[in-house]
Amino acid sequence: MSYKTDYNAVAGLGRANEGVHHFWMQRLTSIALVPLTILFLIPFGRALGGGHEALVATYGQFGNAVTAILFIAVACWHFAIGMQVVIEDYLAGGARLVLVILTKLFSATLAVSGIIWPSPPSCSAPEDRPNVCLSNRTTHL
Amino acid sequence: MADVNRGNRPLSPHLQIYRLPLVAKISIMTRITGVGMMAGGILVVWWFVAGAYSPDYFAVADALLTSWFGLLVLVGSLWALWFHFANGIRHFFFDLGKGFDLPTVARSNWYVIGASVVLTGLTLLLV
Numbered sequence: 001m002s003y004k005t006d007y008n009a010v011a012g013l014g015r016a017n018e019g020v021h022h023f024w025m026q027r028l029t030s031i032a033l034v035p036l037t038i039l040f041l042i043p044f045g046r047a048l049g050g051g052h053e054a055l056v057a058t059y060g061q062f063g064n065a066v067t068a069i070l071f072i073a074v075a076c077w078h079f080a081i082g083m084q085v086v087i088e089d090y091l092a093g094g095a096r097l098v099l100v101i102l103t104k105l106f107s108a109t110l111a112v113s114g115i116i117w118p119s120p121p122s123c124s125a126p127e128d129r130p131n132v133c134l135s136n137r138t139t140h141l
Numbered sequence: 142m143a144d145v146n147r148g149n150r151p152l153s154p155h156l157q158i159y160r161l162p163l164v165a166k167i168s169i170m171t172r173i174t175g176v177g178m179m180a181g182g183i184l185v186v187w188w189f190v191a192g193a194y195s196p197d198y199f200a201v202a203d204a205l206l207t208s209w210f211g212l213l214v215l216v217g218s219l220w221a222l223w224f225h226f227a228n229g230i231r232h233f234f235f236d237l238g239k240g241f242d243l244p245t246v247a248r249s250n251w252y253v254i255g256a257s258v259v260l261t262g263l264t265l266l267l268v
Contacts, residue, residue, distance in 0.1 A: 027233075027236065030229050030233075031233075033226075034226070034230075037222065037226060041219075041264060041268055042268055044185070044268075045264065045268030046268060048188075048203070048206060048207065048215075049203060049206070049207040050203075051199075051200065051203060052192065052196035052199045052200065052203075055192045055199065055203075059189075059192075068189070072182075072185075072186060072189075075182065076182075079175070079179060079182070082175050082176075083175075083176060086172060086175075086176060110182065110183065110186055113186050113189075113190050114186050114189060114190075116189075116190060116193055
């Protein structure tokens, strides 16, 4: 006979402490995306189609660059959680597991790719290690 | 045996023949737009990565995004974004326990659809 209470047997185990984590993160990221979407679309729409000069002029500015990075990163996070819910609603077993993992990998890759571009303005690589800079042919932002 | 003759009565609403209410159609559209706008998302990130890679490569990306095909994807994603955005705002009210009664839902359905069209138009006009 055990003297443990039912509560004591489950406290701190399993999903007990994080069951609402996804739900809550989905709300928080969506609230963050409300201003970020608007702040991202305005400079992006103006720079689109303007060639490389427009890109440098727009995203050489600190505020535009940070807004774009935040928007892409938070949107990818939001996508990863949302896509997981969609997959879990329609699939089960191995397919579910694989697709959820692929979704996370894809979202993380896309989010990080969105951060690469504003490399420092003066990236001078040493002679023996030219690959330190993303591309030596680039006019860095 | 009870009730051997079930008669010719209709079965309970079946998904294939059940006409989804507008709010349910909007709900499933929110899901589809959420997944679908990734098409635009990939293009946009690729545009940025190309810009960091080289001006020559960026010219290719910039041209593709402003070609008829690129614009089709981008404008489609833009509408998807605002639709998802508008219904997301409505869900904040739902989360707070507000706006659940049917007359309010019937009205907010059209707010969501209207807002998605108006915001897409505004974005294209102003930006």
